[in-house]
Amino acid sequence: MVEALLYDRLPERAVRCNICQRRCEIPESKRGYCLTRLNRGGTLYTLIYGEVSTLMVSPIEKKPMFHFYPGSPWLSLGSLGCNFRCPGCQNWEIAHSRVGQEYPDAQIEAQDISTGRGTEYVSPEQMVGLAEDYKCRGISWTYNEPTLWFEYTLKGAKLARGKGLLTNYVTNGYITPEALDLIGPYLDSYRVDIKGFSRSAYRRIAHINGFEGILEVAKRAKQRWGMHLEIVTNIIPGYNDSKPQLKRIASWIKKELGEDVPWHVTRFVPHLKLSHLEPTPVTTLEGAREIGLEQGLRYVYLGNVPGHPGENTCCYQCKSLLIERSVFSIVENRLDNSRCPECGARIAGIFS
Ligand code: SF4
Structure with a gap:
């Protein structure tokens, strides 16, 4: 330990x-x-330092992140456990796992699901070595909440930096400001969920009481640490799909983070305790995208709808198609030195 x-x-x-x-x-x-x-x-x-439940090489689009080295491969890994209890969690097998049952002196109180999913120890040095062997652009801590194995990701991020690799958190954003400040110098990108814009929505979706701290830390990641930020809202029918809720999210992103921060509105696929729900209608996602654009965001993407044109990047100025995507692949990237080849508008992000 x-x-x-x-x-x-x-x-x-x-x-x-x-x-x-x-x-x-x-x-x-x-x-x-x-x-x-x-x-x-x-x-x-x-209890989970270096305990890896899932490890693979996947494109950055899978996070999803669309404005940060598109098409690049990332070593992506996760452990066990979560600090939220989302009833429709898509990674529930690892996120809701009973961690560390070999420690009998600790009572298990918080969780009601046991998956028995195992882990394998991967040292920080081995993790970085794997990223190099597989010619990854960086390391992404994802699948379960990366904050929970903070000590491991901090060590890994420092080592990765030393080898010229980039780093990424795919997070629910509930990290404290002081933890963010410790890893901030070594973290390049932050893909954070904004699951709703009311306490009641967060209570129902994630079983937490306040969400304002998530917003403050997201701002801090961008403004204090200069991380590349992209936001995801997984839209769950009846939970966070109302127009006022979506409008408040979009308008907060525009006001506090800026019009250039991408917002991904993704389709909920039924899991776990929300298995009785239908997948989010595509029309709801298209409506959310419209709301985002009306609020002044330049890049609003649809997710989990393969083949939908809402996966593509278009120029905010002349509307030309710039990056065509299919699922998690880049079909064509027409950007010219991060600029639209038609009108010359500069597109926010890092595309080289
Ligand atoms: S405060 Fe610490 S122990 Fe409690 S849920 Fe968060 S990471 Fe786990």
């Missing part, structure tokens, strides 16, 4: 974890909400 970073010691050997905004107060011999952090004798340990 590796000792955790960013925790406070409290009376009676309790600790407070400051990795995510839950800020769990954890009595001795107990674990935090995510089950990945154990208080043993007043010292907090991470």
Whole structure:
């Protein structure tokens, strides 16, 4: 076990974890909400350092990120556990897994699903070596919430930087500002969910009480650390598909992050406790895209609808087709040195 970073010691050997905004107060011999952090004798340990559940090389489009080295391969890996309990989680087999059952002194309280999904240890050095061997542009921590194995991703990000590799978090954004500030110097890109724009929506979708901190940390990632940011809203019928909700998300992105930050509105595919729902109608996604464009965003994409023209990048000025995509592949990239070849408008992002 590796000792955790960013925790406070409290009376009676309790600790407070400051990795995510839950800020769990954890009595001795107990674990935090995510089950990945154990208080043993007043010292907090991470149980998932280097414990990899999923590892593959995949294109950056799969995150999805469309304005950051399009078409480049990334070593993508995840561990187990989550600090949210989304009833329709698409990665529930790893995110809702009961982590570290070999630690019998820790009660399992927070989770109600056991998948028995295993892990394999991959050291930070091995991770970076794999990214080099497979000629990846960078390393993406994804599949489960990357904040939970913060210590491992921090070490990996530092090593990756030293080898000229880029780094990426695919995150629900519930990391604390102080954790972000520790990894900020080594993190190049931040693909963050905005799941709704009301406390009630977040309560229903993610089982958390406040979402304002997610917005503040996203701003901090962009403004203080200069990360490349892209936002995803997975639109779930009856949960976050109302026009006022979508309008508030789009208008916040425009006002606080800027018109150049891409917004991906993606189709919900039924899973887990929301298996009874229908997939999001394409017309709802098209309506969301219209809302985003009306609010002044330049790049609003449809996701999980293969072959839809909403996957493509068009010039915000003359509307010419610039990057044609099919599922996660680039069919054609017509950008000329990050500019529209027709009207010369500069397209935000890094495309070389
Ligand atoms: S990382 Fe886990 S233990 Fe730490 S505050 Fe978040 S849910 Fe609690």
